[in-house]
Amino acid sequence: MTKVNREIVISEALDLLDEVGLDTVSTRRLAKRLGVEQPSLYWYFRTKNDLLTAMAEAAMAPHAAAPLPTPDDDWRDWFLDNTRSFRRTLLMRRDGARLHAGSTPASDLDRIRRKMDFLVASGVPERDAQMAMLAAGRFTVGSVLEEQADADPRDRSDPPADMPAIDHESAFEAGLTLILDGLVHRTAARAASLSADDRLTTGGRRVQ
Incomplete structure (x- = not known):
């Protein structure tokens, strides 16, 4: 025994x-x-x-053991690396995405807060940072669900003859880039808006 x-x-x-x-x-x-x-x-x-x-x-232990971001990190590179680490970890276990879906390990909450603090300190609007992390996480789980379903012969069906095979990693990278591009655009727009407000203000009083 x-x-x-x-x-x-x-x-x-x-x-x-x-x-x-x-x-x-x-x-x-x-x-x-x-x-x-x-x-x-x-x-x-x-x-x-x-x-x-x-x-x-x-x-999730391999992803949870990844180093947390530091103030010297570029937030855009970190965002990509963090999401890729999440994907790699989900793929380490059979049905890893299905096992993870809907779960929120309590031990990871402090790490999530520290990641959010890093993004906000890097200039990303707090609400946008929250939604981008959520979107990237759900996109990753969905991508891995599809990838692991395709890898399971019980769930595999023959695709139409004229449909090209899906390169799951390339599709994931393309979607991740779109999420990041949107976040970069919104962050830049907020920075430009704040800069414009500063130019309109003199000695603490807004110019009329």
């Missing part, structure tokens, strides 16, 4: 995910894999959803 603790349960659950896919992961299969009785898993996780949440958080 395997000596079991919470970390071992999560690790074995992720290995099971890689082997059989998210639809086939069950506490019964996991208990058999661990050599324990199924009810003993409830000592660590009250419900299967609790287990899946813990699995999603653990699966």
Whole structure:
């Protein structure tokens, strides 16, 4: 019998995910894999959803370990690198995007706040920074969902003969560039507006 603790349960659950896919992961299969009785898993996780949440958080460990931005970083390069890191991490696990979708690991909230603070300190309007991070995250999850579905032979159907094959990485990079371009444009427009306001103000009083 395997000596079991919470970390071992999560690790074995992720290995099971890689082997059989998210639809086939069950506490019964996991208990058999661990050599324990199924009810003993409830000592660590009250419900299967609790287990899946813990699995999603653990699966994000490579992205969560990436260095946080520093004041010397170019925010545009960082935005690209951060989103690419998220994509790479989702792709590390079978059905990684499906596992992650809808989850918000609590341990990542402080890192998210620090990333947002970096963007705002770099001149990105706060609301735009929030929406761009949200859009990039959801775009990445959706892109990986499609990519992993195409990689699963059970879900694959033959495309029309005249439809070119999709290069998932190129499509992802193109979409990511569009998101960043929009954010750069809005940030530049805000900076120009603030500069115009400064030129209209003399000694703290607006010129009429």
